[in-house]
Amino acid sequence: MLAPTTYGPRGWDPFTDMRRLQAEMNRLFEDTGSLRTGRVYPPVNVWLGDNSIVVAAEMPGLSHEDIELTVQDDTLTIRGERPLAADDNQVAWHRRERMTGSFARTVELPFRVDPDKVEARFQNGVLAVEMQRPEQDRPRRIAINAS
Amino acid sequence: MAQNLTTTTGGEVERLNGENARRPIYRPATDIFETDDHVVLVADMPGVGPDDVEVTLERRVLTIRGYAHPPAPEGYRQVYGEYGTGDYERVFTLTDDIDQDDIRATTGHGVLRLELPKAASAKPRRIEVKAA
Numbered sequence: 001m002l003a004p005t006t007y008g009p010r011g012w013d014p015f016t017d018m019r020r021l022q023a024e025m026n027r028l029f030e031d032t033g034s035l036r037t038g039r040v041y042p043p044v045n046v047w048l049g050d051n052s053i054v055v056a057a058e059m060p061g062l063s064h065e066d067i068e069l070t071v072q073d074d075t076l077t078i079r080g081e082r083p084l085a086a087d088d089n090q091v092a093w094h095r096r097e098r099m100t101g102s103f104a105r106t107v108e109l110p111f112r113v114d115p116d117k118v119e120a121r122f123q124n125g126v127l128a129v130e131m132q133r134p135e136q137d138r139p140r141r142i143a144i145n146a147s
Numbered sequence: 148m149a150q151n152l153t154t155t156t157g158g159e160v161e162r163l164n165g166e167n168a169r170r171p172i173y174r175p176a177t178d179i180f181e182t183d184d185h186v187v188l189v190a191d192m193p194g195v196g197p198d199d200v201e202v203t204l205e206r207r208v209l210t211i212r213g214y215a216h217p218p219a220p221e222g223y224r225q226v227y228g229e230y231g232t233g234d235y236e237r238v239f240t241l242t243d244d245i246d247q248d249d250i251r252a253t254t255g256h257g258v259l260r261l262e263l264p265k266a267a268s269a270k271p272r273r274i275e276v277k278a279a
Binding site for chain 2: 040043044045046047048049050052054058059060061062063085086090091092093094095096097098099124125126128130
């Protein structure tokens with residue numbers, strides 16, 4: 001069947017095909033986008049102290065309301081979603097490099113942490129989570145008795 | 148559709164930037180899209196505060212820079228790293244159909260957003276057709 005795509009409700013519209021092509025291109029970019037950024041998100045850096053640990057993650061564009069942070073034993077999980085910068089149907093894309101979509105990242109810590117002593121800060125798109133090792137788990141010096 | 152912006156090639160580079168600090172410079176991941184009357188550029192610059200962004204326009208060359216201040220925790224040593232911290236820089240070449248006097252820049256949560264209004268000549272115009 002000959003699909004009369006270039007004949008819209010208001011008669012001949014030469015841009016219908018172009019718009020359709022644009023939408024197809026956008027979909028194409030979306031697919032390759034997720035392939036290209038085929039690495040885990042968000043990227044994290046880890047710092048270690050004596051009895052504490054700091055996990056930092058780069059998530060530009062998000063704020064504390066957009067992410068869910070959970071700690072269980074020695075596992076930290078960061079969940080969230082990064083929205084698309086613009087509505088697909090309203091704009092024409094020239095370049096799409098920023099990661100979008102929902103993500104979940106689990107970071108295994110070298111020790112158990114106290115879930116009541118977690119301090120998280122989100123500044124300029126960088127999340128920093130400071131966690132403490134529970135008192136009872138900390139290494140203790142054992143006095144050696146001379147016999 | 149005309150490509151309004153082209154970018155320079157080259158990825159992460161390292162160079163001496165002023166003073167004594169040697170900091171890596173990264174190319175921020177950028178989205179560029181076009182609406183009916185604007186070209187919008189959105190660049191990720193995590194760690195960069197609102198006051199540490201620099202946007203310059205010289206003739207048709209638009210340069211965006213961001214200076215990050217990563218919070219390095221004191222008394223800690225880094226044991227694992229997936230991202231580097233440094234500054235951001237990227238250069239774009241504008242075509243003539245951007246109204247260069249009315250470019251708007253906003254920042255927040257480590258993201259720079261630039262709204263470049265299209266010049267009147269570049270906007271779609273409806274041509275009146277008169278009956279003969």
